[in-house]
Amino acid sequence: MFPSLSSLHNVPCPDEHACTRPSCIFSHTLGHYSLPELDIPLTQERPKPSTSTQPHTPPPVIPHKRPVPVSPPGPSSFSTTSTRPVEPPRKFQKVGLQSRAFPVASGATHTDTGVPIIRVNPALSHTPIPTRQAMVKTLYEHYVTLYGPLHKANPSLASEHALRQEDEVYQKSTKGTYRVAVIQCIASIKRREKPTSVSHISVGTSAEVQDKLEAKDSLESLQLSNELLEPLIHSKEELVKWGYIVDIPPGEGSREPSREGKVAKCERCTQPFQVKRMEEADECTFHWGKALMTRVAGEKTRVYTCCSRPAESEGCVHGPHVFYESGPEDLHARHGFSFLKPPDPSRKTLDVASMDCEMIYTTGGMRVARVSIVDGSGKEVFDEFIRMDDGVHVIDYNTRFSGVTRENHSKAPLDLAAVREVLNSLLSSETILLGHALDNDLKTMRMIHHRCVDTALLFPHRAGPPYRRSLRDLVKEKLGRIIQLGTGDITAGHSSLEDAVATLDLVRWQIINCSKPSASTPSTKPSTSSSTPA
Structure with missing residues (x-):
């Protein structure tokens, strides 16, 4: 049985364009011809055979496809060769899920009982x-x-x-x-x-x-040693640059322990006054905070951090007139400086120690009232209050910052000279001393030492010298802790023992997290008043 005639639709007509059959069973699809010279639209009627006697001329070849108009150049870096869409219709596209957005709780609102209301999709x-x-x-x-x-x-x-x-x-x-x-x-x-x-x-x-x-x-497991700290020790030139006293000042030490009865410039109100002990001291009105630049009503102005009043306003608190001395000769005259003793094989001294002191105002200037020392593992080795030298009387305990009160200071068993003798059995000239703004601690202890690591120099202030960052800010940023909170009362002040441990942990953090120490640039303006916390 013969196959269906429709199977011949894919066979080219043998007569090609000369075919005269009204319904040819063969294919006349343009793709089966090769006529390059002629461009005949697909809708054009097929030419009829010529009746002329002239010799037959083969018709030009028709291209497989009609030419596609060239699109004008656009911002894209490529062009298409078809007018059809580049991508399928959207309903046929395979649309995948976007990256999953995890629900995040928001505590913007609460119930009447204080319970936060969770806000998620x-x-x-x-x-x-x-x-x-x-x-x-x-x-x-x-x-x-x-x-x-x-x-x-x-x-x-x-x-x-x-x-x-x-x-x-x-x-x-x-x-x-x-x-x-x-x-x-x-x-x-x-x-x-x-x-x-x-x-x-x-x-x-x-x-x-x-x-x-x-x-x-991680911090507590790191035992600080000379080998770890040697690269962090500041040079003698750096110490001199940033206010350390590296040699014993000239003159006789301790020749004038007290300035009671003399005239001095008040550290708080800058007015001259006669130095008197606490019971007889004249009253001073002052701001205990710092005057910092801020914007008020769109204008820059300096306001005090203690009361938010303008810098030119009157003081917000009352207290006695006090004075502060920083010159090496003046400090030496109140109580003489001395070096730590060299190592002695007969006594065991610490290789590493972290020290912090609390100071109060006296008739002999600002004097040490408490000293705390911990070893390289953070263990407390010394923490004592220090009574004043003979003839030196307290003007103000400055409890807001020192944490020292009349009650705890009255129990101090040793004066500064006796405490220095005790420290000579714990420390030597080879001990590496750690501290924050350590120059202030060494000055008030009348101690000269060259092997120092100061966290105020290890972590510079972004504004550069002579400014430096406070110990509290550094501990919060680097260690995630908040120190110097006392017992919750604003008058509770600091704890020298807490500050000594915090300083030690900052140095540990530096060694663990930094292969090399930061630029040894101190970051603080040298403190001229204990009302400015370190």
Whole structure:
């Protein structure tokens, strides 16, 4: 049986364009011909055979496709050869999901009871929002219990940490494990130690507490030694440049311990006054804060940090007139300078020590009232209050910054000379001393030492010398701790023991995180008053 005639539709007609059949069973598709000279549109009727007797001339070849008009040059760096769309219609495109946006809790609003309200996109949450809100409420209640007195002073702390803790658990769990993970987290919160300050290691989410523990272990496990600290020791030239006294000043030491009855310039109000002991001192009105540049009503002006008043305003607090001396000869006249003794094989001295002092105003200028020393591992080796020399009387304990009160200072057993003898059994001229603004501590201790590592020089102020960053700011930035909070009372002041440990940890942080020390540029304007905390 013959195949269907439609199978001949793909066979070129043998008569080609001379074909006269009205319904030819062969193919007359233009693609089967090769006529390069002729461009015949697809809609043009096929030419009829000529009846002329002239010799037959083969028709020109028709191209396979009609020419495509060239698009004008556009901003694209490539051109297409077809007028068809470059991409399929949108409904046929395979549209993939964008990167997943994890829900982030926001504590912008709270319930009447203080419980933060979680704000997330329900479509992106694998756990129902009511369930998550219930878990936030439970976490918040346990954080309030954990923080105790801290919650009253910092009411937003528990709220922020509850939201962060819930999101932290959510990111690590699935719909099936979420509830159990939150319950386990609450159990760990219950086991935490009650914090005593916002910088306590128990404050924060589980991940934050774990990071604090690891950082603390890393610091405490580093035993500072001469080998580690030798590259950080400042040269004698650097010490001289930044106000260290490197040689004993001329003149007889301790020749004039007190200036009681003499006229001096008040460190607080800059007015001349007669130096008198606390019980007889004249009153001074002053600002205990710094005058810093700020903008008020769009204009730059200097205001005091203590009361936010303009720099030209009257003082905001009252206290006695005091004076401060920084010249080497004056300091030497009040109490003589001396070097630490050389190493002695018969006594064991520390290779590394971190020292900090607290000072008060006296009739002999600013004098040391407490000194604290820890060894290279952070262990306390000395912490004592120091009573004044004979003939020297207290004018102001400056408790706001020194932390020294009449009660604790009255129990001081030793004067400065006796304390220096004790320190000679702990330190030697080869001991590497660490400190922040260590030049001030050495001056008030009347101690001359050349092997020093000063964190004020290791971490320069961005404004450059003579400014330097405060110890509190450095500890907060580098160690994530807050120091110099006292007991919560603004008059509680600093703790020299806490500052000595913080300085040691800053040096540890520098060694762990930096292969080379920062430029040894001190970053602080030399302090001229104990009312400016280091």
